[in-house]
Amino acid sequence: MSEIGTSTPVPSSAPAVEVDGLTKRFGARTAFEDVSFAVQYGEVFGFLGPNGAGKTTTVRTLGTLLEPTSGRATVAGLELRPDNGVEIRRRIAVMPEAPGLYLRLSVAENLEFFAGLYELDDRRARIERALRAVNLTDRADELCRTLSKGLRQRVGLARALLSDPRVLFLDEPTSGLDPVAAREVHDLIETLRSRGVTIFLTTHRLAEAERLCDRVAIMNTTLRLIGSPAELRDRLFSKSVELRVREPLPDPERVLGALPGVESWSAGPDAAGTYLLAVADPDQAASAVARAVVDAGADLLALTPSRHSLEDVYLQLIDTDVEASSR
Amino acid sequence: MTSTTPMRLSHTRIRAIVRKELRDYRRNRFVTSSMGVMPLLFVVLPIIDIFKLGSGASGPKLDNVIGLALLYLLLIPALVPAVVAAYSVVGEREQGTLEPVLTTPVRREEFLLGKALAAFLPTLAIAYLMFGIFLAVVGLFAHQEVVTDVFKTSRILPQVLFTPLLAGWSIWAGIAISSRVSDVRVAQQLGTLVSLPPLAVTSLMGFGVIRPTVGLGLVLGAALLVIDIGAWRVVSMLFDRERMISGIKA
Ligand SMILES: Nc1ncnc2c1ncn2[C@@H]1O[C@H](COP(=O)(O)OP(=O)(O)OP(=O)(O)O)[C@@H](O)[C@H]1O
């Protein structure tokens, strides 16, 4: 029996999702505005943003539940238009923020209902396969009412996998899960990714995005940044090395000013004797700095390349937004 | 709605919805009790009335009591599905299951027809079963003059025909309300209310305020039939995907 993802057709080079100037307003309130991006087939695309950033509204719009106010989009090869709704929905699957299971129905009965809605042929085999993918085979006959939140989330995921969608939208699949349950969902997404399933993942867990996503977009009503986690880090933060010596250097400009690879330096914020050096390549610069400091007769305590996580990028961006809006 | 290509309705999807609904009803104590207890009430009351008649009753008195009894029985198809139909859409909205359903290829026409059939089939079964019980009890235990009066084509045929027509009316009215309000309880109260008007017309005939002629019966029946069929399209148009979702705030 084939596994989830293997039968997903991967059309040539056209993107899986392409969004161009998309805007959605609810009356006077703008949920998102002028958003443009493209997601390639096989990619795990992270959609990040704070509460109210417009993530869910974007997913609902691309999933044909809401009509965009303006702009264009193609989803799974079809233009986002009301008369393409049925066909688009046939090609994608959406796992909403809340799994929305029928609690009086068993796990298998829930899946059976959706298999019917997708008009799938080999229903039994598909259900079995989806349950196996989320490790729920032995709970198939349990009523959903009796399942924990984490298990319900997994049923929601199994449901989204039933139809072998070309694009899988996951809206905060780990929200409200404990670390172990969240970890299981992460592992699952990684498995899907390794099988080439295209995933559009919204989250506000930065570590999640960093671990799972090929590229991320940071949203806050408008699209703020887009790129791989590493690219975003580089774009927002200059690379730097932190230097700590026992006694402050008597003439730091003489020691640090003319070193190859060091673009500029400044006194560190915390203690006397720390310096922040902006560098092009931290590894290369580090050895030159070490030699210069020792040659100058100072005691070297530490020389550490500073690492910025995606979280730093995110906080930096969103803080700027908060400042801008309070001005 | 500008599309000119004829819509292909999927039997698979409609069947899936009906099956799911029936399963869900069976395990919902509120539904099983209202579908079970209410009909029993509406069959026991008329039977009691008929047996209170005694042996001497005849003429207009007999006619009235039997007319009223049959009217009680018509309350079953009118009222039994009202609660379920009123719950159908807003209930799914409230429990958060509507959004995942609407992300599948299902069309609103299929979704609503499935919901309507799922309310219609058990209602019809229950209403006919209760009518059968009524006929059996009357046939076996009532006085001869009562039996003769009840077992007339002019009594039985309208009952058989109006049962599905009234059920259809209640179901579509209930679903229409369920698609527009955002509170389950409001939906159920309104649903029960709107299930009654056609019954009022029927009862006017039952009490002889309007002369129950064959012609009038046919007109009323035809009107209900047209409404039941047209309602599907109208309710589908009332069903607005965006409103269904926008009402939901996570
Ligand atoms: N149906 C609606 N009617 C009016 N405003 C809405 C509606 N849905 C969303 N909004 C508004 O649009 C904005 C974006 O909401 P959305 O739910 O898309 O954010 P989100 O990024 O998913 O947030 P969260 O992280 O909390 O899930 C918010 O200001 C929200 O209040």
Ligand SMILES: [Mg+2]
């Ligand atoms: Mg959201």
